[in-house]
Amino acid sequence: MNKPEIIEKLKTIVKPYVKNQEAFDNLTENTDFITDLQINSANLVDVILDIEEEFSIIIDNQSMERMPDVKSAMEIIETKLSEM
Amino acid sequence: MNKRVVITGLGVVAPNGVGIDAFANSLKNGISGIKHDAELERLQFSCQIAGKPEVSTELALQYFSELELRNFNSSGILYGVIAGIDAWKDAGLSLKINNEPDWNSGTIFGTGTSGIDKFRESIYKIDDFQTRRLGSTSVAQTMNSGVSAYLGGKLGLGNQVTTNSSACTTGTESILMAFERIKSGQAKRILAGSTSDSGPYIWGGFDAMKVCTFKHNETPEQGSRPMSISASGFVPGSGAGALVLEDLETALARGAKIYAEVLGGNLNSGGQRGLGTMTAPNPAAVQKCIRDALKNAGIHPNEIDAINGHLTATSKDSLEIQNWSQALNRSGADFPYINSLKSMVGHCLSGAGSIESVASVLQLHQGFIFPNINCEDLHPEITAIIDATRIPLQLIEKELTVIAKASFGFGDVNGCVIFKKFKI
Numbered sequence: 001m002n003k004p005e006i007i008e009k010l011k012t013i014v015k016p017y018v019k020n021q022e023a024f025d026n027l028t029e030n031t032d033f034i035t036d037l038q039i040n041s042a043n044l045v046d047v048i049l050d051i052e053e054e055f056s057i058i059i060d061n062q063s064m065e066r067m068p069d070v071k072s073a074m075e076i077i078e079t080k081l082s083e084m
Numbered sequence: 085m086n087k088r089v090v091i092t093g094l095g096v097v098a099p100n101g102v103g104i105d106a107f108a109n110s111l112k113n114g115i116s117g118i119k120h121d122a123e124l125e126r127l128q129f130s131c132q133i134a135g136k137p138e139v140s141t142e143l144a145l146q147y148f149s150e151l152e153l154r155n156f157n158s159s160g161i162l163y164g165v166i167a168g169i170d171a172w173k174d175a176g177l178s179l180k181i182n183n184e185p186d187w188n189s190g191t192i193f194g195t196g197t198s199g200i201d202k203f204r205e206s207i208y209k210i211d212d213f214q215t216r217r218l219g220s221t222s223v224a225q226t227m228n229s230g231v232s233a234y235l236g237g238k239l240g241l242g243n244q245v246t247t248n249s250s251a252c253t254t255g256t257e258s259i260l261m262a263f264e265r266i267k268s269g270q271a272k273r274i275l276a277g278s279t280s281d282s283g284p285y286i287w288g289g290f291d292a293m294k295v296c297t298f299k300h301n302e303t304p305e306q307g308s309r310p311m312s313i314s315a316s317g318f319v320p321g322s323g324a325g326a327l328v329l330e331d332l333e334t335a336l337a338r339g340a341k342i343y344a345e346v347l348g349g350n351l352n353s354g355g356q357r358g359l360g361t362m363t364a365p366n367p368a369a370v371q372k373c374i375r376d377a378l379k380n381a382g383i384h385p386n387e388i389d390a391i392n393g394h395l396t397a398t399s400k401d402s403l404e405i406q407n408w409s410q411a412l413n414r415s416g417a418d419f420p421y422i423n424s425l426k427s428m429v430g431h432c433l434s435g436a437g438s439i440e441s442v443a444s445v446l447q448l449h450q451g452f453i454f455p456n457i458n459c460e461d462l463h464p465e466i467t468a469i470i471d472a473t474r475i476p477l478q479l480i481e482k483e484l485t486v487i488a489k490a491s492f493g494f495g496d497v498n499g500c501v502i503f504k505k506f507k508i
Contacts, residue, residue: 043220044220
């Protein structure tokens with residue numbers, strides 16, 4: 001799976017949780033889930049569960065703490081996919 | 085200085101009608117909401133009929149976002165939020181989102197359990213080592229105060245936001261707690277109500293106690309028979325009722341429609357002493373509750389036009405009539421009209437008091453007494469105390485001034501509220 005594919009899937013996953021539509025429309029690798037997209041911090045665990053389901057991976061607690069933005073999330077997804 | 089308290093909005097999600105218009109129509113026409121329940125049959129319940137409000141996904145989406153409905157599995161919160169928001173809108177209050185909370189408005193919205201299906205789902209996950217997969221809303225859906233928390237957020241309430249719980253007295257209690265808070269000037273407006281989850285996990289315990297009827301699985305609409313000689317236990321129900329209680333001055337100042345006035349009432353307990361137990365009411369306490377409610381409301385027993393009873397369709401109905409008769413010192417043809425909504429919707433448990441209060445207030449506002457169904461064969465112990473004409477089997481159109489509504493619950497707890505047609 002290449003980067004544009006991952007980012008497209010990620011966009012579909014976060015879409016229902018996004019409170020800032022403009023930031024979502026202009027989403028880049030540097031977009032932060034909480035400060036830019038204004039996703040409720042409690043919903044981040046739901047985003048993680050949706051990512052796990054979509055990519056058939058498991059994201060452990062340590063990795064979860066290291067993915068505040070699109071870029072880090074993509075890195076972790078790529079790493080987990082490569083481990084399979 | 086004590087404030088007068090009036091009702092300015094109503095909302096209801098009942099087995100025989102969702103929304104005030106549908107519900108009022110069912111009330112007047114004696115339409116039952118009791119149906120056969122395939123899930124109860126599959127699970128081999130003794131009682132396989134129930135009262136369950138019909139709420140479509142389309143309707144739910146008018147009150148919840150798609151995101152909120154993802155992994156949502158709490159029927160009690162669903163009913164409570166719909167009834168609550170409907171009452172708010174009916175009161176002519178805004179749903180506009182402001183940054184500042186509405187400090188003068190709160191909610192006291194009761195329930196017995198919350199999200200029992202969500203709770204079950206969560207327990208299965210936890211036992212399967214899947215705790216991390218519970219998602220972010222299992223707490224909000226299963227905490228008892230979930231319903232008031234959802235409502236508080238949707239309406240931006242800044243006064244007290246809480247959930248009360250006192251078994252089948254819950255809904256009547258929430259009205260009286262709201263009344264006290266407004267009367268004492270601590271809030272201008274309280275959304276009072278209560279809700280109950282649907283389904284086998286809420287009803288199973290009652291089925292096990294053999295307090296539900298098992299004789300009407302083929303004839304659901306005839307199953308709930310309060311005051312009848314052939315009453316054979318209650319029919320489990322569910323749903324929610326909501327009433328906006330408001331300080332009279334505030335209501336008048338904004339030109340609100342006023343359904344009725346809450347004159348007062350009483351809450352007490354029989355202490356599980358005397359004849360009172362965990363499951364049976366102490367008659368001394370029931371009578372005292374009614375008498376103290378009248379005293380609190382400043383009403384003479386002869387002023388009561390109609391009673392909306394608790395009357396569940398168990399062997400305790402005769403005792404309830406006796407308690408009313410003794411507390412009011414009225415009997416025979418002098419007894420007020422009395423009816424039981426449970427004949428149409430079953431026993432909506434923690435939702436009962438508020439759904440039945442909505443029915444009572446509609447009777448005052450629109451001038452009618454809804455018919456009792458399924459009691460053509462009145463219990464002789466009841467007709468020995470009060471005249472059969474006091475138990476209407478047909479709709480009576482009549483101006484009423486005062487209605488007394490009581491609820492009694494497990495734990496030997498009682499509540500009685502007095503509603504009056506509003507006059508300046």
